[in-house]
């Protein structure tokens with residue numbers, strides 16, 4: 001593919017965050033050498049490089065009661081050499097939707113000669129392994145993994161590590177366009193190929209998110225992402241003293257990271273997960289609060305933001321759902337020790353203005369799980385690895 005070269009990178013302590021890089025063209029042909037007239041500012045990522053990263057990557061698909069046709073479409077878009085891991089919190093009683101997801105997956109895998117893994121969030125074997133490895137943060141009162149998208153992502157991550165993968169990418173299950181899924185994963189691979197540090201993250205910005213009102217309208221920004229980005233940028237600006245607009249992917253559900261970064265990252269519960277990732281990185285490695293991670297500081301952390309060619313179309317879930325996401329997302333910023341009084345006040349005013357909070361209320365803090373590294377990772381991963389056959393769709 002052809003992608004804009006990383007033009008400008010902002011630094012916060014050890015965190016290097018690149019400004020948006022646009023995908024210029026989805027394919028760049030088979031020829032290794034470029035003709036002399038290739039424009040500057042654009043780089044070619046060849047197929048070999050993309051394939052290198054894809055074969056080392058697991059694509060985790062968190063799902064909760066989505067249309068099976070959407071799941072099938074999403075899986076069909078994941079490049080063949082990536083390992084697909086479906087982390088499901090779907091209904092089991094009455095209609096066993098989890099089972100149906102497994103059936104859809106195994107049929108597709110049979111046709112296409114590939115393996116995939118599927119795990120349920122309430123899997124007792126997984127929960128027992130987590131308890132024994134002292135990773136109890138992720139468990140609820142019944143001793144099973146808590147509900148929430150973030151929790152599904154952590155499970156997927158642990159399974160990916162057990163399967164020996166070096167990178168993990170996330171793709172939502174409610175995407176209507178398989179072709180966009182293919183592009184997201186290729187963009188992850190391109191991003192990793194450009195990162196300098198082994199601690200790297202690639203976050204996707206959709207070119208457009210079409211809305212149907214009077215006609216089809218190619219909207220660029222969603223309400224939630226615009227607000228989250230604004231406050232993440234304010235939080236950075238107030239600390240550095242220089243106004244910035246670098247953050248454009250505060251709520252990027254579609255994102256990927258190296259296993260080395262994933263293991264040291266605290267993941268938040270539910271839909272707060274994506275904004276908390278950035279907050280945690282700024283807190284732990286932004287150079288303002290103390291840190292003990294000398295190895296990470298030495299290498300730095302690369303965050304790349306890539307704008308797609310494809311538009312994004314997913315399920316519309318209404319205003320209440322969006323308000324819930326906005327509230328937990330802003331809660332991660334509001335409760336950060338990096339957030340000063342003015343930013344807090346602006347967040348509260350915004351939430352009150354939108355009717356999400358009442359006068360005098362503050363956002364409830366979200367649950368943030370300890371990084372995987374704090375648990376006995378080896379023990380946990382070993383236990384999951386010895387059970388991997390249970391999660392394979394083709395036995």
Ligand code: GDD
Nearest residue numbers: 062063064087088089147148149152172173174251253271
């Ligand atoms: N395993 C699991 N467990 N998956 C879940 C759960 C859960 O408890 N809840 C939701 N999901 C799945 C959904 O089925 C979907 O595939 C994906 O997580 C995203 O959920 P959506 O409900 O579609 O989120 P959204 O599109 O409105 O919200 C967007 O912004 C959020 C906030 O940053 C998405 O990009 C989210 O991924 C993002 O977290």
Ligand code: MG
Nearest residue numbers: 172174314315
């Ligand atoms: Mg969605």
